[in-house]
Amino acid sequence: MTLHDWFTEEEDTRFFDQYVTRMEEWLDMLVNGHVALEEIKAQALRVVEMLQQIEERLSMEERSLVTRLLLELTLLHALESTFLLQHPSSIREKRA
Secondary structure, eight states: OOOOOSSOSSSOOOHHHHHHHTOHHHHHHHHHTOOOHHHHHHHHHHHHHHHHHHHTTOOHHHHHHHHHHHHHHHHHHHHHHHHHHHOTHHHHHHHO
16 A cells, blocks of 8 residues: 555645545445445454554554554544434535
8 A cells, every 4th residue: 555644735634534535335335324244344353453463563652652543533433423323414415
């Protein structure tokens, strides 16, 4: 995978948001209201494997920082998921 800057100079756009919003299959799942349990399990496995790879390479200071980052990212994900559940029409508006 090619390395990308996480933020652009022109705007405060997260590279990670752009990654997800470009995934048509993800947007289709949201619009259709169906995400297969198998997809969730496969994604969870990919994340765990990557976390295990990076954990062994980090110093204690780096691990502490990455742990805080992951906790904040988890909270952000929970907030966004809750918002989408409360405002499902926002998904359709985003695609238009």
